[in-house]
Amino acid sequence: xxxxxxxxxxxxxxxxxxxxxxxxxxxxxxxxxxxxxxxxxxxxxxxxxxxxxxxxxxxxxxxxxxxxxxxxxxxxxxxxxxxxxxxxxxxxxxxxxxxxxxxxxxxxxxxxxxxxxxxxxxxxxxxxxxxxxxxxxxxxxxxxxxxxxxxxxxxxxxxxxxxxxxxxxxxxxxxxxxxxxxxxxxxxxxxxxxxxxx
Amino acid sequence: xxxxxxxxxxxxxxxxxxxxxxxxxxxxxxxxxxxxxxxxxxxxxxxxxxxxxxxxxxxxxxxxxxxxxxxxxxxxxxxxxxxxxxxxxxxxxxxxxxxxxxxxxxxxxxxxxxxxxxxxxxxxxxxxxxxxxxxxxxxxxxxxxxxxxxxxxxxxxxxxxxxxxxxxxxxxxxxxxxxxxxxxxxxxxxxxxxxxxx
DNA sequence: ACCTGAACACCGTTCAAGT
DNA sequence: ACCTGAACACCGTTCAAGT
Numbered sequence: 504x505x506x507x508x509x510x511x512x513x514x515x516x517x518x519x520x521x522x523x524x525x526x527x528x529x530x531x532x533x534x535x536x537x538x539x540x541x542x543x544x545x546x547x548x549x550x551x552x553x554x555x556x557x558x559x560x561x562x563x564x565x566x567x568x569x570x571x572x573x574x575x576x577x578x579x580x581x582x583x584x585x586x587x588x589x590x591x592x593x594x595x596x597x598x599x600x601x602x603x604x605x606x607x608x609x610x611x612x613x614x615x616x617x618x619x620x621x622x623x624x625x626x627x628x629x630x631x632x633x634x635x636x637x638x639x640x641x642x643x644x645x646x647x648x649x650x651x652x653x654x655x656x657x658x659x660x661x662x663x664x665x666x667x668x669x670x671x672x673x674x675x676x677x678x679x680x681x682x683x684x685x686x687x688x689x690x691x692x693x694x695x696x697x698x699x700x701x
Numbered sequence: 702x703x704x705x706x707x708x709x710x711x712x713x714x715x716x717x718x719x720x721x722x723x724x725x726x727x728x729x730x731x732x733x734x735x736x737x738x739x740x741x742x743x744x745x746x747x748x749x750x751x752x753x754x755x756x757x758x759x760x761x762x763x764x765x766x767x768x769x770x771x772x773x774x775x776x777x778x779x780x781x782x783x784x785x786x787x788x789x790x791x792x793x794x795x796x797x798x799x800x801x802x803x804x805x806x807x808x809x810x811x812x813x814x815x816x817x818x819x820x821x822x823x824x825x826x827x828x829x830x831x832x833x834x835x836x837x838x839x840x841x842x843x844x845x846x847x848x849x850x851x852x853x854x855x856x857x858x859x860x861x862x863x864x865x866x867x868x869x870x871x872x873x874x875x876x877x878x879x880x881x882x883x884x885x886x887x888x889x890x891x892x893x894x895x896x897x898x899x
Numbered sequence: 900a901c902c903t904g905a906a907c908a909c910c911g912t913t914c915a916a917g918t
Numbered sequence: 919a920c921c922t923g924a925a926c927a928c929c930g931t932t933c934a935a936g937t
Contacts, residue, residue, distance in 0.1 A: 504911060516913075517921050525911065574772075577818065578825045582842035587851055594853035606876075608860035613815075613873050620775065620818040627776045644780035653785055655792035662806035674886060675811050678804075682880025688872060702930060714932075715902055723930065 504528070529575035534583025536565050536572070551600040555593060556676050559618045562589065563672070566619060570626030577619050590615075602684045610683030617679060621672065702726070727773035732781025734763050734770070749798040753791060754874050757816045760787065761870070764817060768824030775817050788813075800882045808881030815877060819870065 504525060508515040522528045540561045549557075566573040590611060597607040656663065666674075702723060706713040720726045738759045747755075764771040788809060795805040854861065864872070 505909085514922055514924095515911075516923080519912075520920060577822050578829070587842065587849075587854065591851040591853045594857060598853060598856075604857055605860050605863075608857050609864065609869060609872055610876065611861070612869065613876060616818055616822070617811075617814070620814055624775050624814070631776070644785065651785075653789035655789045655796060656785065658796075659792060659802055659806050662803050663809070665803075666807065670887075671807060671810065674807055674884065678808065678811060678880035678884040679877070680880070681884045682876035682878070685883065686872065686876040686879045689868075703928085712903055712905095713930075714904085717931075718901060 526575055526579050529572055530579060530581050530583065532569075533566075533572045533576055533581050534585045536569070537562070537581075537583070537585035537589060540565060540585070540589060551596045552677070552680050555596050555614070555680065556673060558589070558592065558596075559614060559676060560672070562615075563618045563622045566622030567626045567629075570623055570630055573619055573623035573626055577616070577623060597683070600680075600684065603687070605688050606683055606686065609688075610679075613679055613683060614676070617675065621675075625668065724773055724777050727770055728777060728779055728781065730767075731764075731770045731774055731779050732783045734767070735760070735779075735781070735783035735787060738763060738783070738787060749794045750875070750878050753794050753812070753878065754871060756787070756790065756794075757812060757874060758870070760813075761816045761820045764820030765824045765827075768821055768828055771817055771821035771824055775814070775821060795881070798878075798882065801885070803886050804881055804884065807886075808877075811877055811881065812874070815873065819873075823866065 504518055505515045507528070508518055511517075518528070522531070540558065566576065593611055593614065594607055597610060598604070602610065651657075702716055703713045705726070706716055709715075716726070720729070738756065764774065791809055791812065792805055795808060796802070800808065849855075
């Protein structure tokens with residue numbers, strides 16, 4: 504707020520005429536930025552799953568530059584036109600892939616939550632750390648775990664640290680899509696509005 | 702920092718003798734709290750997938766009460782003994798379910814990222830909002846979207862808002878487990894250390 | 900070695916006062 | 919209606935000074 508106000512050569516308090524709080528400001532900015540997430544590949548003939556991965560990759564790329572927005576998006580789901588267009592496009596791609604509607608509806612949540620979280624994770628990490636020794640901490644912890652009481656960690660070994668963030672991201676999304684498509688809902692999950700208690 | 706220091710009847714600066722910064726403090730507190738996440742169901746004979754869901758449910762419940770810790774856990778992966786024990790237990794359950802090692806290794810990431818994010822999302826939502834009108838905002842946005850240019854959202858309708866957080870959580874985890882078990886890695890994903898660029 | 904107080908450099912939000 | 923300044927109530931972190 505204060506930084507934006509300074510940029511606008513005014514006091515922070517003036518902004519509260521246009522916006523109720525920081526969350527609302529973030530929502531507006533984010534929806535604006537999402538205009539860049541180009542939905543189509545209209546002309547391109549690629550498998551629907553590839554389109555989803557491409558779109559979510561681009562969504563993640565936007566949030567990666569503004570971890571603060573990713574944080575807001577995680578807590579308060581955006582609801583601007585560009586966000587809705589994104590959701591709509593993803594839903595249509597899932598349906599195109601013959602994912603049952605009920606699963607597509609809940610699957611969207613999973614996909615966007617994943618993309619947002621990954622952006623928040625890597626974005627703030629980039630923002631704070633010197634980019635390096637963070638991963639090292641976990642790496643050494645895992646190494647030490649190998650001489651410890653953690654047989655499965657020991658057994659998996661380097662698999663746990665393998666891959667680049669990019670390849671991990673792609674595999675994660677493919678796993679999500681597979682799971683969404685293949686996991687039917689139970690009878691007792693069908694009903695009602697979502698409440699507030701998780 | 703300041704609050705903890707006050708609780709300890711000292712100045713905030715004194716804490717920096719024991720801890721390098723807030724992140725490090727959070728890591729310690731979290732690992733301590735994770736002692737409560739009872740890993741076993743040792744005696745219980747339940748399917749491995751049920752055990753995983755139960756354990757992650759309990760992990761989420763802990764973080765739900767301290768969204769600040771969830772935030773830290775998302776950005777800086779914990780590496781204390783209790784966290785490692787949790788990871789080890791999850792890995793062993795995945796392997797028990799005959800999930801190939803390479804997939805289990807990357808699947809763990811997905812599972813813990815999901816559990817942490819959901820806790821961060823609902824935890825901070827609970828902490829800030831009056832718990833109610835938040836969901837309403839999205840709900841009305843979706844309603845309005847129905848008379849708009851979002852055919853897939855329109856088609857899905859109430860499916861998008863159906864279910865309780867609990868049933869959604871359970872379905873999400875089952876979808877994750879299905880996806881992890883059923884999604885092989887590509888040949889070009891196998892190699893190397895994880896870098897820092899996503 | 901450990902602790903302290905004070906200071907630095909920030910936040911978001913409110914509110915009485917101005918135009 | 920819109921803007922302003924000042925204030926309130928916070929943060930995390932550093933650092934010279936004490937014991």
